[in-house]
Amino acid sequence: MLGGAVAVPAGDQGYKNRDDKAVPARRDVRQRNIEPFFTWENNMKLCISSSGKDIGARVDTAFGRAPFFLIIDTETMESEVVANAAAASGHGAGIGAAQIVSDKGADGVLSGFVGPNAFNALKASGIRIFEGISADDTVQEAVAAFKKGDYREKTAPSAKPGRGGGRGRREF
Amino acid sequence: MKEIVIISGKGGVGKSALTAALGTLLAEKHLVLLADTDVDAPNLHLAMDTRLTDFQEIAASDKAFIDYERCSGCMTCVETCRFSAIMAAAQPVMMPYSCEGCGACALTCPEQAIEVRPVVNGRINIFATSGLPLVAGELSIGGSSSGRLVDQVKRRARQEGEHCQAAILLVDGPPGIGCPVIAALKGADYALLVTEPSTSALHDLQRVAEVAGHFRMGMGLVINKADIHEKSRRTILAYAEEHGMDLLGEIPYDISVPKAIASGQPVVAAYPDAVSSRQISRIAATLLDAVTAVT
Amino acid sequence: MTAMTADLHSEVIKAFHRKEFTTPVVGITGGKGGVGKTTVAVNIACALADRGVRTALVDADVDGPNGAILLSVELANPVAVDITVPQIDEQRCNSCGDCVRACRLNALFMPRGKQPQLIGECNGCEACILVCEPGAISRGRKPVGMTYLSRIDGLSLYTGALIPGFEESSVVVQAVRERAFGDAAQFDLILIDTSPGAHCNVINALRGADTVLAVTEPTPFGIHDLELILKLLDLLDLGGSVVLNRADLPGDSRKVKTIAGQHGRGLIWEIGMDDLLARSYAAGVPVVREYPRAPSSKVFLQIAENIAAAYGI
Numbered sequence: 001m002l003g004g005a006v007a008v009p010a011g012d013q014g015y016k017n018r019d020d021k022a023v024p025a026r027r028d029v030r031q032r033n034i035e036p037f038f039t040w041e042n043n044m045k046l047c048i049s050s051s052g053k054d055i056g057a058r059v060d061t062a063f064g065r066a067p068f069f070l071i072i073d074t075e076t077m078e079s080e081v082v083a084n085a086a087a088a089s090g091h092g093a094g095i096g097a098a099q100i101v102s103d104k105g106a107d108g109v110l111s112g113f114v115g116p117n118a119f120n121a122l123k124a125s126g127i128r129i130f131e132g133i134s135a136d137d138t139v140q141e142a143v144a145a146f147k148k149g150d151y152r153e154k155t156a157p158s159a160k161p162g163r164g165g166g167r168g169r170r171e172f
Numbered sequence: 173m174k175e176i177v178i179i180s181g182k183g184g185v186g187k188s189a190l191t192a193a194l195g196t197l198l199a200e201k202h203l204v205l206l207a208d209t210d211v212d213a214p215n216l217h218l219a220m221d222t223r224l225t226d227f228q229e230i231a232a233s234d235k236a237f238i239d240y241e242r243c244s245g246c247m248t249c250v251e252t253c254r255f256s257a258i259m260a261a262a263q264p265v266m267m268p269y270s271c272e273g274c275g276a277c278a279l280t281c282p283e284q285a286i287e288v289r290p291v292v293n294g295r296i297n298i299f300a301t302s303g304l305p306l307v308a309g310e311l312s313i314g315g316s317s318s319g320r321l322v323d324q325v326k327r328r329a330r331q332e333g334e335h336c337q338a339a340i341l342l343v344d345g346p347p348g349i350g351c352p353v354i355a356a357l358k359g360a361d362y363a364l365l366v367t368e369p370s371t372s373a374l375h376d377l378q379r380v381a382e383v384a385g386h387f388r389m390g391m392g393l394v395i396n397k398a399d400i401h402e403k404s405r406r407t408i409l410a411y412a413e414e415h416g417m418d419l420l421g422e423i424p425y426d427i428s429v430p431k432a433i434a435s436g437q438p439v440v441a442a443y444p445d446a447v448s449s450r451q452i453s454r455i456a457a458t459l460l461d462a463v464t465a466v467t
Numbered sequence: 468m469t470a471m472t473a474d475l476h477s478e479v480i481k482a483f484h485r486k487e488f489t490t491p492v493v494g495i496t497g498g499k500g501g502v503g504k505t506t507v508a509v510n511i512a513c514a515l516a517d518r519g520v521r522t523a524l525v526d527a528d529v530d531g532p533n534g535a536i537l538l539s540v541e542l543a544n545p546v547a548v549d550i551t552v553p554q555i556d557e558q559r560c561n562s563c564g565d566c567v568r569a570c571r572l573n574a575l576f577m578p579r580g581k582q583p584q585l586i587g588e589c590n591g592c593e594a595c596i597l598v599c600e601p602g603a604i605s606r607g608r609k610p611v612g613m614t615y616l617s618r619i620d621g622l623s624l625y626t627g628a629l630i631p632g633f634e635e636s637s638v639v640v641q642a643v644r645e646r647a648f649g650d651a652a653q654f655d656l657i658l659i660d661t662s663p664g665a666h667c668n669v670i671n672a673l674r675g676a677d678t679v680l681a682v683t684e685p686t687p688f689g690i691h692d693l694e695l696i697l698k699l700l701d702l703l704d705l706g707g708s709v710v711l712n713r714a715d716l717p718g719d720s721r722k723v724k725t726i727a728g729q730h731g732r733g734l735i736w737e738i739g740m741d742d743l744l745a746r747s748y749a750a751g752v753p754v755v756r757e758y759p760r761a762p763s764s765k766v767f768l769q770i771a772e773n774i775a776a777a778y779g780i
Contacts, residue, residue: 090232090273090320092573092587099567102579121586124578181531183663184501188688212664213498213692234571254551254592256641259482267479269670270637274592275571288571313698316667319634347500347663348530351634371751372505376531382631401749427717433686434717 043075044107044128046146048139049097053081055140059133061112064094070139071104074147080104094118102127110146116157129154173205173333174463175341175360179384181376183347185368186396189429190452191344192219192438197456198340199303205338206301207329209322209356210346211294211309220438222299222306230309230324233293233317234273238266242285249277249286269316294321296328304336319351326359349376349383357383362390362463364420368397369404374411381415390466392418394455397425418462421455423448480704486675488651491778493658494676494705497683498692500663503712503738504528504682506748507767508660509537511680513753514771515656516622520780523654525647527672528662529612529627529639539751542615542626548642549608550591550635555582559603566595566604590635612639614646623654640671648675655780665699678707678777680770681732685711685718693723697730708734710770715739734773738766 049066051058060066065087072079082104086096094114098121101109108128112135122129130151133142145151178187178194191206198204208216217224236257238249243263250260257270258277268291278286293315299306309325311318326343333341343360346352357363363384367377384391393412398405405422412419423429424447432442440449486492495508505528512524526534535542553566553575560582567575567583574587575595589609596604611633615626627643629636647657661672673679679700683693693709700707709727714720714737727735738744743761747754755764 086573089571089573090234090317090323091571094573095576095587096573099573099576102576105579117587121576121578124576124581124584124586126579182501182533184499212666213500213688213695215499215688215691218687218691252593252597255637259485261478261482263478265478265482267482269667272590272592272637273571274590274594275569276592276594276597279569279594279597311666313665313695314670314702318664318666348636349631350530350629350636350668352666353530354632354634370748371536372531372533375533375536379531379631386632400745404749430686430717433688434719436687 043073045071045105046074046108046110046143047071047101047104047106048133048142049111050081050139055079055143056138058135059112059137059139059142061133061135063109063111063114063118064097066097066111069097069101069104071106072139072143074143077143092117095121098122098125110142110151114154119154119157173330173338173341174362174467175343176362176364176459176463177343177345177356177360178364178366179345179353179356179380180347180366180373181349181378181380182367182373185366185373186429187347187366188215188219188344189433189439190366190394190396191216191342193440193449193452194456194459195342196220196438196440197453198342198460202339203304203337204340204342205304205329205333205336206306207325207341207343208306208308209325209343209352211311211318211321211325211352212346214308214310216344217297217299217306217308218436219433220301220306221436222301224297225300225305226298228296228328229292230294230296230321231290231292232320232324233291233315234288235268235271235291236266236273236275236277236286236288238264239285239287242283244283244285246282248280248282252277252280269314271316273317293317296325298332304338305332307332318346319355322346322352322355323358326356349380353380353383357387357389360387360389361467362392363387364392364394364459365417366394366396367408369395369401369408371404374404374408377408378411381417390418390462391415392420392459392462394420395422398422399424418458420458420462421451423451423455483674483703486648488648490651490654491656492676493656493774494661494673494679494707495658496661496669496673496679496681496696497663498665498681498696499683499689502682502684502689504663505533505537505660506744507680507682507710507712508658509534510753510755510764510767511771511774512622512658513620514755514768515775516620517755518771518775519621520775521653521655522621523623523625523647523650523657525643525657525659526624526626527640527643527659527668529629529636529643529668530662532626532628534624534660535615535617535626537748537751537753538619538622538624540617540619540624542617542628544616546614546646547610548612548614548627548639549610550589550638551593551596552589552591552607552609553585553595553604554607555584556603556605557582559601561601561603563600565598565600569594569598588634591638611635612642614639614643616646623650636668637671640668644672644674656774656778665695670699670703673703673705676705679705680707680710682710682712683723684713685716685720685723687718690719690722690726694726697726697732701730706731708732708736710736710738712738713740736766736770738763
């Protein structure tokens with residue numbers, strides 16, 4: 001898909017989030033001179049860690065412990081919600097979450113932080129990983145930002161593990 | 173919010189006393205939240221002026237339960253358990269303190285008489301202090317899964333921290349190197365290692381430093397009672413240098429510390445001019461610089 | 468305070484106390500770290516051995532075993548402590564995913580179109596092996612710790628040490644206990660030094676003990692933790708005396724005695740701060756051997772006599 005067809009949030013002045021707080025406008029892709037990051041790869045079943053069941057809910061930045069995943073077809077914007085049964089696990093929540101997401105056929109995961117074990121699991125299924133969502137965004141806002149290339153793709157497990165699992169074992 | 177965890181390997185070298193003192197000093201200029209993850213024997217609330225304001229029961233332990241109405245006494249579960257948690261008496265007896273909640277016994281029971289369920293294994297206590305609250309974990313007597321209770325304490329502490337916009341979360345860690353320590357270290361920005369000049373303390377320091385090293389977080393060292401044995405002290409300093417640890421400071425043996433603790437206060441509050449208080453003040457400043465440098 | 472195991476009924480207690488031999492077992496524990504458990508354990512062990520009692524000391528503080536350091540003895544006769552980890556046979560695996568679902572630690576992951584693999588931390592429970600219908604999972608071994616047996620001057624020291632970074636300390640405690648208990652017939656008495664705290668590793672280390680010495684200090688922390696450990700010992704139906712170490716530290720010795728009395732512990736041994744103890748500690752020799760006339764040595768010798776008399780040895 002080429003640049004012209006990428007969706008942008010309505011209004012050049014930006015938009016308001018759920019608390020009616022004004023969010024500055026993101027740059028309109030069409031006005032940029034450089035290729036957006038994901039144009040041709042934009043279509044995917046993207047799984048976003050969420051605190052609630054619909055796309056208006058706030059995202060949850062912790063992949064393994066998020067209560068829900070929203071699996072969104074970025075082209076059609078059709079979405080499916082799945083409860084994260086692994087969130088309550090004592091151990092290995094990240095890997096459990098990765099299994100759920102993989103079994104649902106996701107192509108990519110968008111979250112705040114994906115720990116080393118979850119990273120390895122997702123990669124074994126060929127799932128791409130993007131990090132950097134903010135706890136202030138809704139799922140819908142995060143998808144929009146994703147399509148504009150706002151999030152970095154994670155291509156190696158972290159040297160420093162995050163809030164969750166992995167215990168930073170060196171054998172990554 | 174920067175998260176600093178205070179560990180030692182060896183128990184009794186002064187983690188809680190130091191956490192209370194550092195917390196008090198740092199709170200003069202920053203919003204500091206304290207957490208006590210030594211859930212077996214939480215002592216931090218005793219080292220400062222605190223008042224219990226809230227608590228929450230936590231069920232972070234899974235245990236297997238045998239339904240004796242269905243049990244046929246075949247003892248398959250006794251054979252299956254890898255943790256020696258089931259003993260064969262007239263009927264199989266489940267020892268909850270040895271049960272890891274893995275469910276292997278439930279899977280192999282021919283009568284489907286075993287079920288794994290979560291049980292209450294402790295609580296989280298919230299104490300009010302003169303500054304931000306103190307979030308402390310407390311394991312039930314005879315309870316297990318301290319590591320998972322520590323996870324819950326940290327989670328609650330982070331929530332409180334976000335709520336009060338704390339700048340620093342200072343965590344009093346458990347002794348040892350096992351799963352409660354690993355749980356205490358997970359996700360932290362910096363590990364402050366406390367030791368004292370003795371062969372045992374150095375031995376345990378090396379072991380806990382290895383565990384903290386897996387997390388590749390910043391590490392700093394404080395030597396407590398630094399003047400009690402010069403030879404061991406030099407060995408520790410050499411070890412710290414060799415392993416790239418920040419040397420945050422040394423505190424000489426000072427009777428003011430136990431005296432302050434006996435009166436339920438951190439030494440920097442009870443005896444602000446004591447040599448230990450002055451050293452801890454320097455350590456607080458050095459610690460902040462070190463943490464800022466790695467985060 | 469909720470006690471999850473307040474309903475540990477008599478069956479469990481009986482099972483806790485069950486042992487296959489007659490040699491008496493004395494546990495040494497403390498709740499608070501750094502109160503001097505290991506120092507007490509080592510000195511009592513030496514005092515007994517020096518009286519001709521065939522003594523075994525089990526260092527079950529697997530996170531940080533320091534008995535050997537206090538005795539200045541090398542760790543010898545190493546035996547690895549392993550747990551099972553699953554090894555999946557590609558030929559036999561049918562990718563049904565039962566093993567992934569059986570693992571409560573979420574350690575196994577089955578990628579799309581591939582066979583399950585071990586990604587997370589495995590605790591050796593073997594649930595995956597038990598559910599695998601094609602029998603495609605074999606038992607690999609992963610070392611999580613070591614046990615050792617060292618002998619010094621009539622004393623046998625069994626040490627358990629967890630490999631730093633692993634979480635399976637209970638398996639290592641079990642292993643060192645079993646190693647020592649396997650040799651129980653060789654000894655007149657077995658002493659067990661536990662880790663600090665009141666969690667499952669402490670309880671597992673005290674399985675089979677006949678009596679337990681609770682070591683504490685008079686500080687507020689010591690008092691608080693003494694109460695916890697005595698509650699635990701009561702729950703496990705374990706009696707014994709209290710050792711009040713560093714009795715002259717700023718604190719409240721009377722409170723210690725009150726609490727001990729409330730838990731039916733009438734016998735309290737007091738040890739004051741002792742320079743000679745500190746010196747012998749620095750020299751790596753137990754004080755009962757280095758300075759047998761030191762004030763602390765006298766108490767250790769009395770405790771040893773008391774234990775020997777109690778068990779007729």
